[in-house]
Amino acid sequence: MSLATGFGSAEESPGLLLWQVTNRWQAAQRAALRPYGLTHVQFVLLASLTYLQAEDEPVTQRRLADHAATDPMMTSQVLRALESRALVTRLPHPHDARARALSPTPEGRDLANRAVTAVEACDTDFFSTLGVEVAPFTEALRTLLLRRGPE
Template sequence: MVRSRPLPVDPLAEAKRQWIAHGWSDAADGMAVVTSVMRAQQLLLARVDSALKPFALSFARYEVLRLLAFSRAGRLPLSSVVARLQVHATTVTSTADRLVRDGLIVREPHPHDGRAALLALTDEGRDLVERATTALNADVFAAPGISSADAAELVAIVARLRKGAGDFTEPRPLPEPL
C-alpha cells in the first residue's frame, strides 16, 4: 500500500543496519537488493493498477491483450503467449478464460496443430487495450519516477540480473534513437 506521508527514515536502510548489527553482514547487501526491488515493484504495481482500474483490467489481462495487439494478425498460439509473458500455462489459460468471458478475445483452433489453440483479439479487446495503453503511457510509463538516465541504468542492471538467472540468453540491441 502506498503511504500518504513519507516515513522519516528509510525502513530498508534500517533493515540493512539491523542485518549488519546481527552479524549477517555477508547477506546485508543482498537483503537490501531483494527488499528494495520488491518494494519498488509494489509501488509501481499500485500505479499500474490505478491506471488500469477504469478499464476493469489487471496487469496480467492487459499484458495478454497488448501482446495479441502487437502481433501481426492479432492472434497467437497459447504456447507463444506463455513463452513471451514468461508465466505458467495455467496462469495464461485462466487469464484467457476471463478475457474470453468478457468478449475481449476468442479461442480459435490452430490451423496446423489440432491439439493447440490460438488466442485472437476481438475488436472490443483491441479498442480496450489501446485505451488502456494510452492511460498507462500517460499515468505511469511517461514518468516512472526516475530520470531517463537512471531508468536506462536500472533496466541494464536488472537485465544483467535476469540474464544471470537464465531468463534469456542475450538481449537484442535496442534501435538507436532517431
C-alpha cells in the same frame, strides 16, 4: 552478528528494495488499469496478443505466455476471462488439435490500445524521478535477467 548487516533494516538489501519497489509499481499499474476494468496480467496478455496478432502464424497460448513472460496457468485462466468478456477469441488451431488460435476481437484491440497509453503514462511517471539514470537502471535489470535467464 550477521543480522545487523542486511535484514535488520529492510532498506539495506538490494533484494528487499527490489521487492518493495515492484510492489509499488504494481500498485501504480493497478490504479492506472482500474478505469479499463483490466488487471495487470489481463492487460499484459491482451496487449501482447494484439501485438503478436500481426504475425502469420496463429498465436497459441504457449507462444503468448512465452512472449509476455507469464506462466501458462495464469495465461489459461486469464484468457478464459477475456474470452467471456468478448475481448479475445480462442478458436481451434488449424494444424494442431491440442492448441488454440488466439486473436483479439476488435473491442479487445481497441481496449488494449486505450489501456496501453494509460499504462505507458503511468510507467513514465513512475520512473521519472530517475531522470537520465533510467537507462543504466534498465540496463542493470536486463543484465540480472539475462544471467539468471531462461536457464
